[in-house]
Amino acid sequence: MKNLKKTTDALEKAMNAVFTFCGFLAVAFVLVITVFLVISGIPAIGEIGITDFLFGRVWASTAAEPQYGILPFILTSVYGTAGAIVIGVPIGLMCAVYLAKMSGGKSAGIVRTAVDLLSGIPSVVYGLLGMIIIVPLVRKVFDLPDGANLFSAIIVLAVMILPSVISVSETAIKAVPKEYEEASLALGATKTETVFKVVVPAAKSGILTAVVLGIGRAIGEAMAVMMVAGNVANMPGLFQSVRFLTTAVASEMSYSSGLQRQALFSIALVLFVFIMIINLILNFVVKRGESDE
Amino acid sequence: MKKFITTLLAVGISAAALAGCGGTADSTTQTVSTDGSTSMEKVIGYLSEAYMVENGGTKITYNPTGSGAGIQAVSEGRCDIGLSSRDLKPEEAETLDAEVIAIDGIAMIVNPQNPVSDLTIEQIGKLYKGEIANWSEVGGSDAPVVLIGREAASGTRDGFESITGTEDMCKYTQELTSTGDVVQTVSTNPNAIGYASLASVNDSVKLLSVEGVTPSTETIQNGTYKIQRDFVFVTPKNKELSEAAQSFMDYASSAAADEMIEKAGAVPVKR
Numbered sequence: 001m002k003n004l005k006k007t008t009d010a011l012e013k014a015m016n017a018v019f020t021f022c023g024f025l026a027v028a029f030v031l032v033i034t035v036f037l038v039i040s041g042i043p044a045i046g047e048i049g050i051t052d053f054l055f056g057r058v059w060a061s062t063a064a065e066p067q068y069g070i071l072p073f074i075l076t077s078v079y080g081t082a083g084a085i086v087i088g089v090p091i092g093l094m095c096a097v098y099l100a101k102m103s104g105g106k107s108a109g110i111v112r113t114a115v116d117l118l119s120g121i122p123s124v125v126y127g128l129l130g131m132i133i134i135v136p137l138v139r140k141v142f143d144l145p146d147g148a149n150l151f152s153a154i155i156v157l158a159v160m161i162l163p164s165v166i167s168v169s170e171t172a173i174k175a176v177p178k179e180y181e182e183a184s185l186a187l188g189a190t191k192t193e194t195v196f197k198v199v200v201p202a203a204k205s206g207i208l209t210a211v212v213l214g215i216g217r218a219i220g221e222a223m224a225v226m227m228v229a230g231n232v233a234n235m236p237g238l239f240q241s242v243r244f245l246t247t248a249v250a251s252e253m254s255y256s257s258g259l260q261r262q263a264l265f266s267i268a269l270v271l272f273v274f275i276m277i278i279n280l281i282l283n284f285v286v287k288r289g290e291s292d293e
Numbered sequence: 294m295k296k297f298i299t300t301l302l303a304v305g306i307s308a309a310a311l312a313g314c315g316g317t318a319d320s321t322t323q324t325v326s327t328d329g330s331t332s333m334e335k336v337i338g339y340l341s342e343a344y345m346v347e348n349g350g351t352k353i354t355y356n357p358t359g360s361g362a363g364i365q366a367v368s369e370g371r372c373d374i375g376l377s378s379r380d381l382k383p384e385e386a387e388t389l390d391a392e393v394i395a396i397d398g399i400a401m402i403v404n405p406q407n408p409v410s411d412l413t414i415e416q417i418g419k420l421y422k423g424e425i426a427n428w429s430e431v432g433g434s435d436a437p438v439v440l441i442g443r444e445a446a447s448g449t450r451d452g453f454e455s456i457t458g459t460e461d462m463c464k465y466t467q468e469l470t471s472t473g474d475v476v477q478t479v480s481t482n483p484n485a486i487g488y489a490s491l492a493s494v495n496d497s498v499k500l501l502s503v504e505g506v507t508p509s510t511e512t513i514q515n516g517t518y519k520i521q522r523d524f525v526f527v528t529p530k531n532k533e534l535s536e537a538a539q540s541f542m543d544y545a546s547s548a549a550a551d552e553m554i555e556k557a558g559a560v561p562v563k564r
Contacts, residue, residue, distance in 0.1 A: 060461065061445055062445040062461075064461060131477065132477075135481070145437035145438075146482060147482070148467045148478070231470075241465075251470050252444060257358070
């Protein structure tokens with residue numbers, strides 16, 4: 001009996017160590033990635049000059065006299081993400097309202113399954129469909145010479161952020177106490193008024209979280225936008241062929257060398273800083289949401 | 294729990310034993326190092342893979358640095374075979390030998406709806422530089438020209454731009470990362486023109502003739518099709534190649550390698 005207790009104790013201790021180790025492993029990964037990106041990203045920024053790098057309008061990494069300005073990439077990523085949010089969030093929010101408040105059991109099940117499936121589709125498939133369907137469609141509808149542009153990328157990104165926007169805002173809307181809604185209805189407000197004036201404002205912080213998550217998803221996407229955005233390092237315009245921060249790294253990394261390669265790491269560092277800022281905002285929003293209640 | 298620990302130990306020990314084995318196997322293998330043109334990656338990949346299957350004791354390495362760097366490396370003795378996708382300059386040819394292994398034929402493609410079927414190299418250059426922006430100027434319909442190209446690091450782009458004299462001057466509408474993407478995009482846009490290795494062109498696009506010559510294995514081999522360049526193995530004149538390097542070189546220039554060269558999208562040399 002005593003023996004058994006001893007082995008259980010030993011097991012407990014061992015497993016405790018394993019859990020702790022795995023916990024710290026995640027921290028270690030983040031640290032390693034951060035340190036690596038900073039170390040490999042800083043030299044090129046130093047060599048090119050931070051203003052020339054961040055605000056230079058021309059990227060010509062393989063030209064005889066190379067230029068490494070990434071302002072077009074930064075603006076493209078910002079505009080592209082903003083566009084995706086403008087289109088994706090209202091659709092996602094209304095879908096979440098439908099799921100949480102309007103639908104009966106069975107149809108909600110179908111919609112929810114569809115949304116889950118949407119989130120599981122690999123980004124290369126989104127890119128492929130975008131390339132075969134959206135790009136030619138955009139070209140025809142807007143009568144352009146070519147449909148691979150910022151607008152097509154925004155459409156693809158808007159669809160891609162839908163699942164995270166829908167599921168997070170649905171949870172937020174469902175968490176709104178039923179009494180709020182009942183009180184509003186009892187005061188004579190219609191269902192639509194109740195949704196937009198009572199439920200959505202009450203779920204504000206959760207919905208904001210959904211928006212920030214959507215931003216994070218959109219700004220980090222590479223594969224799908226690479227296939228629909230045209231990838232020319234132009235200053236962004238809605239119907240202009242553009243290159244995102246992510247695709248700038250992905251499309252040149254394979255054969256890059258010297259300063260060009262270092263500059264690609266610097267772009268990755270800039271992207272990393274963007275994502276970090278988004279995460280900080282997310283933490284802030286979530287914390288404020290908690291303290292509100 | 295005991296069982297768990299024993300298993301862990303067993304796994305650890307066998308892993309260590311395996312690692313030990315890996316370390317000793319290298320002493321009997323010979324290495325042939327190649328260095329140079331990034332455009333030749335596929336050709337070298339196919340050739341070395343096929344060669345290594347038949348000659349288990351030889352390992353072929355490839356360092357993608359660019360034609361100039363590859364020629365430099367072989368002249369300084371840093372690799373066995375230099376890879377170049379251009380011919381040697383006269384001063385380089387004084388100390389180095391060049392053997393053409395394969396020819397890279399770059400096909401110009403347009404959408405099947407495009408009435409244009411022939412362009413000169415000068416016209417192609419002007420199109421890609423943006424000096425001709427409408428298809429009507431080269432005998433097509435009144436529509437804007439959409440220029441499809443490859444990403445900056447692409448060997449096909451490097452070859453195309455150097456032959457048409459448009460380096461760093463192309464006004465691309467789209468820069469795509471694979472030949473397949475280029476063909477796909479040209480096939481869906483009636484105003485598009487693109488370039489791709491001849492081997493990867495399919496029926497969904499229209500192949501243009503250049504200065505009256507339609508690209509084919511034959512016209513590329515006899516040199517009448519102009520948008521082509523040689524893939525060259527560069528070796529030092531004054532130094533004997535190692536046995537393994539010579540053997541690989543013999544294989545690459547033999548008829549047996551033709552199939553692999555075709556698979557890699559290039560055209561074999563006529564023998």
